[in-house]
Amino acid sequence: MTGVRQLLGDLPVFAGEPPASPPPTAADTPVAPFTARLVGAARAQVPEARAHDEGAAVAMTTERTMPAEAVRAAIEAGQERLRALLPALTDDGVREPSELPGWSRAHVLSHIEGVGLALARQARYGLRGELIEPYDGGRPARDAAIEAGAVRDAAALGDAVRAALDEASAAWAAVGPADWSRPVRHRNGDLRSALLAWWRELEIHTADAGIGHGPRDWPRELCHHLLDHMAPRVPTDLHLVVTATDGALSQEYGSGDAPTVTVSGPLTDLAAWLTGRRPHHPLDCRRSGANAPLPELLGWP
Secondary structure (H helix, E strand, O other): OOOHHHOOOOOHHHHOOOOOOOOOOOOOOOEEEEEOEEOOOOOOOOOOOOOOOOOOOOOOOOEEEEOHHHHHHHHHHHHHHHHHHHHHOOHHHHOOEOOOOOOEHHHHHHHHHHHHHHHHHHHHHHHOOOOOOOOOOHHHHHHHHHHHHOOOOHHHHHHHHHHHHHHHHHHHHOOOOOOOOOEOOHHHOEHHHHHHHHHHHHHHHHHHHOOOOOHHHOOHHHHHHHHHHOHHHOOOOOEEEEEEOOOOEEEEEOOOOOOEEEEEEOHHHHHHHHOOOOOOOOOEEEEOOEEOOOOOOOOOO
């Protein structure tokens, strides 16, 4: 299968580039800081899509935050959207290509099942004060499980994904306000970072499956988080300014001394591009005021 080791989830065993751990936070500290410069009142080239595994180029102001409970509620809404799409799966349909090179829809659904359970067990063990790898057997076992799961028919895949979503809901519902800074093995982070990882995995891969919910349907709050989380993908020798044409948001990355490139379009399309997904509408890119191709982005953070 083409490029399997470049495909998949938000986990360091997949990425090969473990990020720095987020600092511990107080129990009532909101989750998912998003920094941006707000403006006003308040692709010809498409990056390679990949199943992401989970010196940043960031020059941003005015921090906004999203409380853990709001993230958890957003995840529940995303899980319900995915549940509603599962009954329409067909045996022929799950064999069709997904939005990820080399993967069928069945591969993506098998991955959603696996990563949902992997991150749910981070919550289960983290609440007990124990650290455990996301997957027993690491990446090879994870890859093998995805391949094995992808051969199932539509009904079996749907049942497996529903069971994983049920376990994810139960595991994350058990996390209390004082628990978010508990450490987990996943990316050497904490429960709040693992919660955010599940949000990204759920929403991005639901779109990758190509079963009726795409990047243009992503919630605005998720897009805000992705614009922040994807900052390390912007080359450090670039001053990138992204502007949402459907809202009052402009965000800058990199050094102001570097060449300036501006990219503008709907918020969901900006988030899609920064995550390596195909924007629904072409983005407008300009360098020194002239039309230019979209800049090449770095690897997954």
